[in-house]
Amino acid sequence: MSHATLVLPFGLPLPEVAGDLAKVMQTPSLALLLARARRSALPFDDSQRLLPHEQWLAARCALLPAGPGQRFLVHPTHVQVTRKHLVMADWRQLDLDDEEARALHAAAAPLCEELGITLSYGNASTWQMRADQWTGIDTASPDIATGENLSDYTPTGANALALRKLQNEIQMLWFQHPVNTARELRGQAPVNGCWIWAPPAPSQPAVVHASPAPYGLDLPAAPAPGQGGSIYLDSLSGPALRGDWGSWLAEIDRLEQTWFAPLLAALRSGSLRQLRLILSDRQRLAAFDLRPTSLYQFWHRPSLQALSQ
Numbered sequence: 001m002s003h004a005t006l007v008l009p010f011g012l013p014l015p016e017v018a019g020d021l022a023k024v025m026q027t028p029s030l031a032l033l034l035a036r037a038r039r040s041a042l043p044f045d046d047s048q049r050l051l052p053h054e055q056w057l058a059a060r061c062a063l064l065p066a067g068p069g070q071r072f073l074v075h076p077t078h079v080q081v082t083r084k085h086l087v088m089a090d091w092r093q094l095d096l097d098d099e100e101a102r103a104l105h106a107a108a109a110p111l112c113e114e115l116g117i118t119l120s121y122g123n124a125s126t127w128q129m130r131a132d133q134w135t136g137i138d139t140a141s142p143d144i145a146t147g148e149n150l151s152d153y154t155p156t157g158a159n160a161l162a163l164r165k166l167q168n169e170i171q172m173l174w175f176q177h178p179v180n181t182a183r184e185l186r187g188q189a190p191v192n193g194c195w196i197w198a199p200p201a202p203s204q205p206a207v208v209h210a211s212p213a214p215y216g217l218d219l220p221a222a223p224a225p226g227q228g229g230s231i232y233l234d235s236l237s238g239p240a241l242r243g244d245w246g247s248w249l250a251e252i253d254r255l256e257q258t259w260f261a262p263l264l265a266a267l268r269s270g271s272l273r274q275l276r277l278i279l280s281d282r283q284r285l286a287a288f289d290l291r292p293t294s295l296y297q298f299w300h301r302p303s304l305q306a307l308s309q
Contacts (some may be wrong), residue, residue, distance in 0.1 A: 004274070006263065008233055008255075013245065031304050034304060039288075040283070044056075044269065053284075059202055061205075062201065071131075072131065076101060076191045078091075093242065107173055115166065137157040137163055155196070157171060176258070225262035
C-alpha cells in the first residue's frame with residue numbers, strides 16, 4: 001500500500017490575500033483534492049520560535065548536521081534599517097555566489113577563532129558554527145524573523161549577549177569588505193550581517209525527501225509523484241515571505257502540473273492508497289487527508305475555499 005505525505009510550506013497564503021489569489025489560481029487538481037479531503041488542524045508550539053512547517057520538519061530531520069559540541073547554523077544576510085526597527089530580507093534573495101561567500105567566511109573565521117569558536121563553510125547560504133561555551137541559548141529560525149522586527153527574535157539566554165556581540169563584530173568587519181563594495185557598485189544588496197541559530201534535535205526521526213533541500217541540507221531528492229513517502233517542497237516560502245504573490249502564483253501553477261495533477265491521477269488509479277497534504281502559513285499547519293474513495297464525494301465541488309479558511 002502506497003502512502004504519501006506532501007508538505008507545502010506557505011501553501012496557505014496569508015489570510016488577507018488568500019481570497020483574491022484563489023480567484024485567479026489555475027489549479028483544478030488542487031481544488032478537487034482540497035474539496036474532497038478531510039481537513040484537520042495540526043498542533044504546533046509557538047514558543048519554539050520556528051514556523052509551523054519548520055517544526056514539522058525539525059521533528060523528523062536533523063536540520064543541523066550531527067557532531068560533537070554546541071553547534072549552530074549561520075546564514076549571511078542583508079539587514080535593512082527602517083524608521084522604527086531593523087528588518088532582515090529573505091536570505092534566499094541575496095544572490096551570493098560561492099566566491100563571494102568564501103571571501104566573507106575567510107574574513108569572519110579568524111574573528112571566531114579568537115573566541116574559541118569554529119566557523120565552517122557549508123555553501124554560499126549556510127555555514128556551521130561550533131561554540132561549545134554557548135549552551136542554553138534560545139534562537140529563532142531565519143524564516144520566522146524575515147520581514148519582522150528583529151528585536152522580537154534576537155537570541156535570549158545566559159550566553160546570548162556573547163552571540164549578539166559576535167554578530168555585531170562580523171557586521172562591522174563586513175561593512176567595507178571588498179565583496180560588499182563590489183556588490184553595491186553592481187546594485188546588489190550588501191551582505192551586512194549574519195543570522196545564527198540552533199535548530200532543535202528531531203524527536204520523531206524519519207526519512208524526508210525534499211526539493212529544494214531547505215537550509216542546504218543533504219536530504220534525499222523528491223521521488224516521482226505517486227511513489228509514496230514524505231516529501232517537503234519548499235518553493236513557496238520565499239515568495240510568501242517577500243509578499244511576492246505573483247511569483248507565488250507562478251510557482252503554485254507549476255506545482256499543479258508537476259505534483260497535484262499526478263497525485264490526483266495516482267489516487268484515481270489506486271496506485272496511491274493514501275495521501276496527506278500538509279499546508280502552512282505563519283500561524284497554521286493544516287492537514288488534508290484523502291483516499292481513493294474520497295474522490296467519489298461528488299457533492300463536494302472542486303474549490304479552493306480551504307485556502308482562505
